[in-house]
Amino acid sequence: MPIIVNLDVVLAKRKMKSVELAKLIGITEQNLSILKTGKAKAIRLSTLDAICEHLECQPADILEYKTL
Amino acid sequence: MDNLLKIKSFSKYFYLLLSFFLVMMPLYYIFYWAFINYLPETLINVNIHPTPLSPNELSVKLQLIGFITSLIPLSALIYVILNIRKLFSFYKEGQIFSFEHVRLFKKIANALISWVVLSIFYESAKSVIFSAGNPPGSRVISVGFSTAEITTLLVGGIVFIIAWVMDEGRILNEENKLTV
Numbered sequence: 001m002p003i004i005v006n007l008d009v010v011l012a013k014r015k016m017k018s019v020e021l022a023k024l025i026g027i028t029e030q031n032l033s034i035l036k037t038g039k040a041k042a043i044r045l046s047t048l049d050a051i052c053e054h055l056e057c058q059p060a061d062i063l064e065y066k067t068l
Numbered sequence: 069m070d071n072l073l074k075i076k077s078f079s080k081y082f083y084l085l086l087s088f089f090l091v092m093m094p095l096y097y098i099f100y101w102a103f104i105n106y107l108p109e110t111l112i113n114v115n116i117h118p119t120p121l122s123p124n125e126l127s128v129k130l131q132l133i134g135f136i137t138s139l140i141p142l143s144a145l146i147y148v149i150l151n152i153r154k155l156f157s158f159y160k161e162g163q164i165f166s167f168e169h170v171r172l173f174k175k176i177a178n179a180l181i182s183w184v185v186l187s188i189f190y191e192s193a194k195s196v197i198f199s200a201g202n203p204p205g206s207r208v209i210s211v212g213f214s215t216a217e218i219t220t221l222l223v224g225g226i227v228f229i230i231a232w233v234m235d236e237g238r239i240l241n242e243e244n245k246l247t248v
């Protein structure tokens with residue numbers, strides 16, 4: 001899929017650990033890992049909203065479209 | 069009680085019931101062919117003398133042939149029960165959608181259809197065995213296709229469709245698992 005998830009990059013910039021973010025947004029670490037590794041088939045707007053709120057970023061910082 | 073809990077608890081009982089059938093079905097066939105000469109056509113007879121199931125007394129050799137023939141549809145039936153039992157073993161663990169479920173449904177449908185075909189063969193063989201003691205010219209072979217067979221075929225067809233529906237359910241379940 002040409003949609004790239006840059007969550008690990010944003011997490012590194014904010015110096016935040018995945019476990020911490022998972023707790024803050026109320027999802028399991030396993031689900032966050034699915035998102036980080038690009039295995040996710042869909043992302044809920046509520047999850048995206050919570051991630052953007054806690055990482056103080058825009059959805060475009062997390063999701064990127066790259067042509068193959 | 070939520071649905072998954074209901075599925076888990078009821079499946080335990082069904083699993084036990086199917087295990088019981090798994091043992092009882094072969095025993096029934098053994099009993100049937102061992103006592104074929106003593107069994108009446110109908111179990112409850114009021115004011116009438118019971119007619120024997122077999123018109124002629126069957127020799128041990130014919131009883132043995134009958135029993136061996138009965139093993140053919142019995143094997144299909146046991147295969148059906150085994151697969152349904154396996155399905156319930158997944159349900160009692162709380163697993164309701166997987167590729168294995170779809171495979172089991174397809175196996176059950178195929179086995180049900182095979183059971184119908186083999187039962188027709190078995191009933192025809194039974195007619196030959198029962199009339200083997202008749203004088204030449206009075207021996208018969210009857211091939212029957214009744215409501216019971218049509219019903220089983222219909223159930224087999226329905227199970228096949230359920231298998232496809234289950235496959236769609238499995239895809240939705242996988243998608244749901246990968247939605248964050």
